[in-house]
Amino acid sequence: MPARPDIEAEIHARLVPFPKPHLLGVEDLSPEEALRLLDLADAFAGLNELPRRSLELLKGLTQANLFFENSTRTRSSFEIAGKRLGADVVNLDVATSSTAKGETLSDTAATIDAMGCDLMVVRHAGEGSVAEVAGAVKASVINAGDGKNEHPTQALLDALTIRRAFGRLDGLTVAIVGDLRHSRVARSNARLLPRLGVKLRMAGPPPLMPENPVQGVELADSLDAAVAGADVVMMLRIQRERMDASVAPSPEAYAQAWGLNRDRLALAAAGAKVMHPGPMNRDVEMDSTLADDRNVSLIRDQVRNGVAVRMAVLASLAARRS
Ligand code: CP
Numbered sequence: 001m002p003a004r005p006d007i008e009a010e011i012h013a014r015l016v017p018f019p020k021p022h023l024l025g026v027e028d029l030s031p032e033e034a035l036r037l038l039d040l041a042d043a044f045a046g047l048n049e050l051p052r053r054s055l056e057l058l059k060g061l062t063q064a065n066l067f068f069e070n071s072t073r074t075r076s077s078f079e080i081a082g083k084r085l086g087a088d089v090v091n092l093d094v095a096t097s098s099t100a101k102g103e104t105l106s107d108t109a110a111t112i113d114a115m116g117c118d119l120m121v122v123r124h125a126g127e128g129s130v131a132e133v134a135g136a137v138k139a140s141v142i143n144a145g146d147g148k149n150e151h152p153t154q155a156l157l158d159a160l161t162i163r164r165a166f167g168r169l170d171g172l173t174v175a176i177v178g179d180l181r182h183s184r185v186a187r188s189n190a191r192l193l194p195r196l197g198v199k200l201r202m203a204g205p206p207p208l209m210p211e212n213p214v215q216g217v218e219l220a221d222s223l224d225a226a227v228a229g230a231d232v233v234m235m236l237r238i239q240r241e242r243m244d245a246s247v248a249p250s251p252e253a254y255a256q257a258w259g260l261n262r263d264r265l266a267l268a269a270a271g272a273k274v275m276h277p278g279p280m281n282r283d284v285e286m287d288s289t290l291a292d293d294r295n296v297s298l299i300r301d302q303v304r305n306g307v308a309v310r311m312a313v314l315a316s317l318a319a320r321r322s
Contacts, residue, residue, distance in 0.1 A: 007046045008055070014040040015057075017320035022134045022141040023313055025150040026192040034192060038160050041305070041312040045164070048084075048308055057315045058087035061118040065091045066109060066133075067144065068099070068124040073278055073303055074144045074153070078121045081310035085318075087119065105129055106136040113137035118321060119314055122146075140317040148182050148242065154277055155188035157309040159196060161302045162232055165273055170197030173269070175226040178236030178258065178285055179208045182243060185277045186236060190214045201226050205249060205258060208238075223258050227267045232298075234275040235260050235285040251284045261287045265296070273298045 002010075016036060020028045029037065047053055063082040067075050075091070082089040092112065099108055105124060113120065113136075120139040122130045127147040134141040145151040163169050174193060180186045180202055187210075193200050194216035201218045202210075203226035209219070220226035227233050240248050249257075265272060274290055275298045282288050291297050 010043040018316035024131050024143045026152045026188050031195045041160050041308040044311040045308040056086040058085040061087045063087040063089045063119040064112045064117045065121045077306040078310050109133040110136045150188045151184040154185050155192040157306040160305045172231045173199045174232040175201045175230040176234045177203050179238045180204045180210050181208045182239040183236050230268045255284050
């Protein structure tokens with residue numbers, strides 16, 4: 001493992017100001033800018049392996065996390081990332097906030113902003129809601145998931161995880177399978193991975209296919225067809241909270257037709273890996289034995305790399321503001 005001074009030097013060498021005032025979607029980044037951000041995240045991943053992991057790149061800055069939808073991974077990793085870089089981090093407790101009294105999203109965001117906020121991380125159920133916040137505040141806003149629209153830092157951490165596992169992105173075949181219709185993770189990955197040289201395939205039950213065609217993405221009509229020859233198979237959660245109960249499949253029927261198990265993974269390329277953005281419905285989208293097998297599963301790597309990617313995004317946005 002490189003020594004800490006070398007890692008710090010690498011971080012400083014790779015840190016460039018973020019190209020836009022906010023990160024609202026992956027298309028805010030050109031392919032070159034996305035790869036540069038992954039290079040920086042790689043350096044942060046090195047720092048995160050050390051026993052002492054803090055830096056002071058955000059010292060004196062305030063980061064507010066506004067999560068109007070539930071989250072374990074994204075919210076915790078943004079909090080850890082901000083604190084690791086020395087920011088003062090505030091988590092709005094939405095349940096006890098004045099949102100319950102009818103305050104609008106923009107008014108809530110503008111109120112936190114008026115207290116002196118530099119970086120604002122927002123998750124909300126409304127598509128386009130985070131862009132609306134960006135128009136109402138002075139802080140740099142990061143989209144942590146807006147309804148079915150985008151989850152850009154998830155796509156970046158997925159790209160980083162694949163690149164760290166395979167040493168490259170270019171030329172790999174990635175299959176994304178499951179509830180595509182309601183998935184902001186699928187949408188952000190579909191907008192990012194093909195631009196980085198990945199051949200992207202998608203498949204899911206007909207009622208859960210995307211409403212509109214996705215440019216640059218091959219659609220397969222079964223799990224087996226999607227998995228055949230793939231280097232990575234990413235399974236998606238069935239988002240019951242976003243779907244009409246009439247189209248929600250039973251867990252048993254779903255696992256039978258669309259659940260990934262070892263027999264089906266045998267159709268993939270030799271050395272194929274499995275991913276899931278989480279949270280996972282165990283033994284529905286993927287067999288537990290597969291999800292927990294560290295020889296094939298990159299799920300824990302995705303979580304770990306999420307911290308590094310979010311450190312890279314926060315540090316780059318802060319660099320733009322200084
Ligand atoms: N992948 C993801 O966004 O997970 P959380 O909902 O736990 O943040």
